[in-house]
Structures are given as C-alpha cells and as structure tokens.
Amino acid sequence: MRSLSTGLSKMRAAAEQPVGIFDSGVGGLSAAYQLERILPAESYVYFGDTARLPYGTRTVEAIRKYSLQDAHFLMSKAVKAILVACGTASSNALGLLSERLDVPVVGVIEGAVDRAYAIAQAGGGKVAILGTAATIKSGAFERALREKDKALRILPRACPMFVPLVENGYTAPDDRVAELIAREYLSDIAAERPDAVILGCTHYPLLSGVIGNILQDSVLVNSSIEAVLRIRDVLHACGLCAPPCAGGADARRMFYVSDDIDGFTENAHRFLGRNIRAELVDIDRY
Amino acid sequence: MRSLSTGLSKMRAAAEQPVGIFDSGVGGLSAAYQLERILPAESYVYFGDTARLPYGTRTVEAIRKYSLQDAHFLMSKAVKAILVACGTASSNALGLLSERLDVPVVGVIEGAVDRAYAIAQAGGGKVAILGTAATIKSGAFERALREKDKALRILPRACPMFVPLVENGYTAPDDRVAELIAREYLSDIAAERPDAVILGCTHYPLLSGVIGNILQDSVLVNSSIEAVLRIRDVLHACGLCAPPCAGGADARRMFYVSDDIDGFTENAHRFLGRNIRAELVDIDRY
Numbered sequence: 001m002r003s004l005s006t007g008l009s010k011m012r013a014a015a016e017q018p019v020g021i022f023d024s025g026v027g028g029l030s031a032a033y034q035l036e037r038i039l040p041a042e043s044y045v046y047f048g049d050t051a052r053l054p055y056g057t058r059t060v061e062a063i064r065k066y067s068l069q070d071a072h073f074l075m076s077k078a079v080k081a082i083l084v085a086c087g088t089a090s091s092n093a094l095g096l097l098s099e100r101l102d103v104p105v106v107g108v109i110e111g112a113v114d115r116a117y118a119i120a121q122a123g124g125g126k127v128a129i130l131g132t133a134a135t136i137k138s139g140a141f142e143r144a145l146r147e148k149d150k151a152l153r154i155l156p157r158a159c160p161m162f163v164p165l166v167e168n169g170y171t172a173p174d175d176r177v178a179e180l181i182a183r184e185y186l187s188d189i190a191a192e193r194p195d196a197v198i199l200g201c202t203h204y205p206l207l208s209g210v211i212g213n214i215l216q217d218s219v220l221v222n223s224s225i226e227a228v229l230r231i232r233d234v235l236h237a238c239g240l241c242a243p244p245c246a247g248g249a250d251a252r253r254m255f256y257v258s259d260d261i262d263g264f265t266e267n268a269h270r271f272l273g274r275n276i277r278a279e280l281v282d283i284d285r286y
Numbered sequence: 287m288r289s290l291s292t293g294l295s296k297m298r299a300a301a302e303q304p305v306g307i308f309d310s311g312v313g314g315l316s317a318a319y320q321l322e323r324i325l326p327a328e329s330y331v332y333f334g335d336t337a338r339l340p341y342g343t344r345t346v347e348a349i350r351k352y353s354l355q356d357a358h359f360l361m362s363k364a365v366k367a368i369l370v371a372c373g374t375a376s377s378n379a380l381g382l383l384s385e386r387l388d389v390p391v392v393g394v395i396e397g398a399v400d401r402a403y404a405i406a407q408a409g410g411g412k413v414a415i416l417g418t419a420a421t422i423k424s425g426a427f428e429r430a431l432r433e434k435d436k437a438l439r440i441l442p443r444a445c446p447m448f449v450p451l452v453e454n455g456y457t458a459p460d461d462r463v464a465e466l467i468a469r470e471y472l473s474d475i476a477a478e479r480p481d482a483v484i485l486g487c488t489h490y491p492l493l494s495g496v497i498g499n500i501l502q503d504s505v506l507v508n509s510s511i512e513a514v515l516r517i518r519d520v521l522h523a524c525g526l527c528a529p530p531c532a533g534g535a536d537a538r539r540m541f542y543v544s545d546d547i548d549g550f551t552e553n554a555h556r557f558l559g560r561n562i563r564a565e566l567v568d569i570d571r572y
Contacts, residue, residue: 050343057336057546133549164450177466260343263419 015240018043018252019231020074020082020103022067024053026167026264027202028085029271031108031224035083036253036272038228041242042235043252045077049283051259054163055088056134067093071101072286073256079103080240083231085224087131087201091140104234108202111226113144116196119219120152123195128155128218130185130211131200132163141200155194159185159204166203167267173209182207186214193217206270258283301526304329304538305517306360306368306389308353310339312453312550313488314371315557317394317510321369322539322558324514327528328521329538331363335569337545340449341374342420353379357387358572359542365389366526369517371510373417373487377426390520394488397512399430402482405505406438409481414441414504416471416497417486418449427486441480445471445490452489453553459495468493472500479503492556544569 019035021028025048032046047070049055055063067089071082081104084090084097090107097105116127129141136158145152161181165171170178189197197218199205205222212220235241242251255278257264268276305325307318311334318332333356335341341349353375357368367390370376370383376393383391402413415427422444431438447467451457456464475483483504485491491508498506521527528537541564543550554562 051348052338057549059545062337062545161450161454161456164447168447170447177463180463180466259345259348263343 014080015242016043017078017080018045018254019235020045020047020071020077020079021085022047022049022070022074022082022089023086023202024049024055024066024088026267026271027163028083029268030202030205030222031083031085031227032253033272034222034224034228035231036251038225039232039235039242041244041251043242045074045079045254046256047073047281048255048257048264048278050257050264051283055086056132058088060092063088063092064096067097068100069283069286071097071105073281073283075101075103076286077254081106081231081234083227084108085202085227087135087140087223088138091135091138104238106227106230106234108200108223108227109140109144111230112198112200112221112223113141113148115226116198116221117145117148117152119196119221120194121149124193125149125151126153126155126192126194126196128157128189128192128194128197128215129200130157130159130162130197130204133158133160135200141198155189155192157185157189159201162201162207163203166206166270169270171206171210171270173213175210178207178210179213182210182214186211190215190217195219196221199223255279256281300366301528302329303364303366304331304540305521306331306333306357306363306365307371308333308335308356308360308368308375309372309488310335310341310352310374312553312557313449314369315554316488316491316508317369317371317513318539319558320508320510320514321517322537324511325518325521325528327530327537329528331360331365331540332542333359333567334541334543334550334564336543336550337569341372342418344374346378349374349378350382353383354386355569355572357383357391359567359569361387361389362572363540367392367517367520367524369513370394371488371513373421373426373509374424377421377424390524392513392516392520394486394509394513395426395430397516398484398486398507398509399427399434401512402484402507403431403434403438405482405507406480407435410479411435411437412439412441412478412480412482414443414475414478414480414483414501415486416443416445416448416483416490419444419446421486427484441475441478443471443475445487447471448487448493449489452492452556455556457492457496457556459499461496464493464496465499468496468500472497476501476503481505482507485509541565542567
C-alpha cells in the first residue's frame with residue numbers, strides 16, 4: 001500500500017511539472033501559443049537562445065552542442081517533457097536529445113509530416129514544404145515524408161524572407177509587402193495545387209493569412225500545432241498530463257533568453273498577443 | 287647608415303602588409319569593395335564573424351570581446367591597419383581596439399559623420415541617419431554629430447528590414463518590395479529634405495538606388511567610402527601605403543569566416559560582383 005501511494009504521489013508531482021520548450025529565438029513561441037490554447041492547464045518554461053541565433057546557419061556540431069545546453073537548462077527547471085520548437089534543432093539534434101535525457105522529447109517534424117501525409121494520401125499525393133534555407137537544405141521534412149511513401153510528389157521551397165517579415169510585423173493577410181514576397185516564393189507551387197503545405201518553420205504560422213490567400217487549394221499544416229498535439233499524446237500516454245484546473249488559471253509560464261531581453265519580449269507580443277517578462281540565462285553554464 | 291637602412295626596410299615591409307577588415311558578417315564587404323576601388327594596390331584580409339552574427343543584438347561586453355578576438359585574428363595575419371567595417375563594433379569597441387593594438391584602427395562612424403556635417407553645414411543643418419535598430423538605439427552617430435554642432439537637426443531612423451532585403455537580393459533601384467519598405471521608413475524623412483543622409487550600416491550602400499529615389503533632395507553618405515578614405519589618409523600619414531602596382535594586379539585579397547562559408551560566399555557576390563573563396567577560422571582560439 002505504502003509503495004503504491006508513494007508511486008502515485010511521485011506521478012502526481014511529475015504531472016504538475018512544466019513542459020520545457022526551446023528555440024533559437026522567438027519562433028518557438030508559436031508552439032507556446034498553441035500549448036496555451038490546446039493544453040491550457042499545462043505550465044511551461046520557454047528558453048530562447050537569442051545569444052546564439054540563428055541556428056540555421058550553424059554547423060551540425062554547434063547545433064547539437066547548443067541544443068543539449070538548451071535542454072540541460074530546461075532540465076534544471078524540472079520539466080517533465082521537452083518540445084524542441086526549432087526546425088533546425090529538430091532536424092539535427094532530436095535523436096541525441098532523446099538518448100541523453102530521461103524525459104520525453106518531441107520535435108516539430110514528425111507531427112507535421114504525419115498530418116501532411118494523411119492529407120496527401122486522401123488527395124493527390126502532393127506535399128509542399130516551406131522552410132528556412134537551412135531547413136530545406138537539410139532535407140529533414142523531405143526524408144521523413146519519403147519514409148512514409150516514396151511516390152509522394154514533394155515540393156520544397158526555401159522562403160528566407162518570411163522570418164524577417166514576421167519579426168518586423170509584416171503579417172496582416174492583406175499586407176502588400178508580405179504578399180509580393182509570398183507570391184514570388186509560392187506562385188509556381190500554387191499552380192501545382194499541393195494537397196498539404198507544411199509550414200516548416202515556427203515563424204510561418206503568423207503568415208498563415210498571406211500564405212493561405214495564395215495557396216487557396218491546399219491545407220496548411222502548422223508544425224507548432226502538430227507538435228503540441230504530439231506532446232499531448234505523449235503526456236497522456238505517460239500519465240503526465242497536468243491536473244485540469246479552471247481554464248488554466250494555475251498554469252505558470254516562464255520565459256528565459258540568453259541575450260537581448262527587449263528584442264525578445266517585443267517580438268513575443270506578435271506571437272502571444274500579450275506582454276511577457278523574460279529573464280536572462282548564462283547558457284554557457286549548462 | 288645601417289640603422290636608417292634597417293628602418294627603411296622595416297617600413298617598406300610594413301607598407302606591403304595587408305589591411306585588415308572585420309565585420310560580423312558580409313556587410314563589411316561594402317568597405318572591401320570600396321577599398322579595392324579607391325586603393326587598388328592595397329592587399330587586404332577580411333574576417334566575417336558569421337558564427338556569432340548579428341552583433342547588433344549582443345551585450346556591450348560580448349561585442350567588445352568578439353571585436354578583440356576578430357582583431358587578434360587579423361593581427362595574426364600581420365595586417366598594418368584595421369578597418370572595423372561594422373557599425374555595432376565601431377560604436378562599442380573602437381576605443382578599446384585602438385588602446386590594445388599597435389596598428390591604426392579606423393571605424394565607420396567618424397568619416398561618415400565628418401562628411402555629413404560638412405554637407406549639412408553648407409546647407410540647412412539637417413542630417414538623417416539610417417541604421418539597424420541596434421545602431422540607432424546606441425546613438426553613436428547622433429552623439430558624434432552633436433559633438434560637431436549641438437544645433438544640427440538630426441533625424442535618426444531604424445530600418446530593420448534593409449539587411450534582409452540586401453541579403454536576399456532585393457536591391458535593384460526599381461525593386462517593388464524594396465521600394466514599398468523604403469517608402470515606409472523614409473517618406474516622412476524625405477518630406478524634411480535633410481541635406482545629408484548617413485547610410486549607417488555597411489549593407490545599405492547596396493540599396494543606394496532605392497533610397498536615392500525616395501530621398502532625391504539629399505546627399506547619401508556611404509559610411510564604407512568614408513571609412514576607406516580615412517584609412518587612405520592614415521596609411522599615407524604613417525607612410526604605410528602599398529607601393530603602387532599595375533592596377534592592383536599584385537594585391538591579394540583573403541577572406542575568412544567563423545562559420546557558414548557557403549552562405550558567406552553566395553552573399554559576397556552581391557557586394558563584390560565576383561565569386562570569392564573563403565576559409566574557416568576557429569575564432570574562439572583568438
């Protein structure tokens with residue numbers, strides 16, 4: 001009896017621990033936003049590695065080292081699971097993190113690929129992937145899709161101006177600058193009418209309106225939503241879901257960055273629609 | 287006689303040494319381009335700290351540490367003078383570099399400020415400063431102008447989208463995207479008709495056509511040109527000018543980066559109009 005009760009109490013304590021989320025900067029806040037929306041009872045700790053962003057142009061060794069440090073920092077905050085809300089880190093460091101950490105680790109690729117594949121399978125078998133230059137070059141989404149079905153027609157497209165557009169507020173569905181740039185990237189893809197379009201960078205959901213206007217015949221797959229749904233399933237399977245509370249009133253959200261608190265909090269408003277405070281972390285210590 | 291001849295030989299050796307140029311990334315190549323144009327006989331060594339860019343969002347301590355490392359790397363290549371071709375490093379580390387190094391150090395602020403002041407003095411006393419968010423926030427150009435004349439009317443303007451525009455090739459004078467964004471930043475400044483407009487970021491000279499179309503009544507001051515003219519004066523004053531040679535045929539140009547060679551060389555083409563090769567440096571060693 002005693003040992004069972006201890007076990008239950010340990011499990012309850014773990015369920016009340018926060019989820020950890022990290023990204024190289026603010027982009028991962030689109031996953032934080034979805035976590036608040038889909039799992040309002042969950043507390044989370046967010047780390048944005050603003051001192052070392054962008055990860056997209058780093059070597060694989062650097063990305064792995066940074067990702068491990070980011071995860072170790074989150075572990076120091078007693079998180080019960082980690083959401084790697086960064087396409088580059090998900091592509092290059094997910095295996096390493098899963099191996100080294102004793103909590104579940106979820107990236108942004110698998111969930112989006114599963115969903116896009118399901119849509120394409122029911123349709124014409126065409127999937128477009130939009131991402132940063134580094135993500136497209138890494139081929140991570142493409143490889144994961146090919147593993148599902150070699151016959152899929154895959155249309156990858158690097159959209160390097162989308163991150164600066166989001167970070168500078170050019171996100172309204174009728175924004176002329178965003179529309180001009182998006183048309184340049186997407187017109188020939190639109191002509192192919194893909195069944196599903198993976199928004200393969202955590203910044204891109206903020207451009208859903210602009211992108212959706214151009215790719216009207218496609219389903220946009222938000223990799224942040226899919227990653228949060230996967231975290232939900234994992235927490236459920238491990239009995240780690242936070243106890244439901246009144247609309248998430250007890251959920252705590254903490255934000256940490258390695259540099260440039262002001263830039264981060266200013267941009268965070270675009271992602272979360274509210275003001276937040278962030279604390280500075282010396283990430284080299286982890 | 288002997289000591290004089292030894293001295294002369296040392297001086298000649300020094301004159302044949304290259305100029306060192308560093309920046310956080312590719313932007314400083316606009317200064318390298320001007321160095322080739324204005325001082326074709328000079329060899330140079332360029333270092334782009336691509337592993338740690340952008341400097342604009344780093345703390346002052348980080349910028350100073352990085353700038354010292356960058357300069358130490360250049361010193362290891364036996365440079366005879368250093369051009370700090372980065373607005374952020376010029377604003378925050380120039381004094382430290384001048385103090386620590388035994389070669390002349392020139393930044394991108396003084397020359398541009400001198401020239402803008404001369405133009406404004408002959409005109410209506412109005413100077414606009416265009417720069418990254420970090421440069422404008424630092425107030426470095428503004429302070430240097432105020433030191434010249436407290437009564438100047440100064441119009442500072444952060445143009446955060448200009449760097450991504452340049453790095454993604456939106457630079458043609460009739461580019462619609464660049465024009466829309468530039469009009470947004472500059473229309474109210476154009477209405478004020480400043481005498482001089484300082485292009486306070488080494489990327490911005492590539493947008494001169496776009497900016498000039500909007501600010502037609504102003505003289506654009508290219509901080510890269512002004513910095514190179516200052517280097518020319520310093521080399522001349524120190525007797526360190528490279529011996530003239532046939533159209534710079536003997537001049538050597540070497541490029542080093544701390545990460546992402548491909549991204550750097552691809553972007554370098556936009557600045558220099560030719561293909562270059564770059565070598566990787568482990569900057570943490572310096």
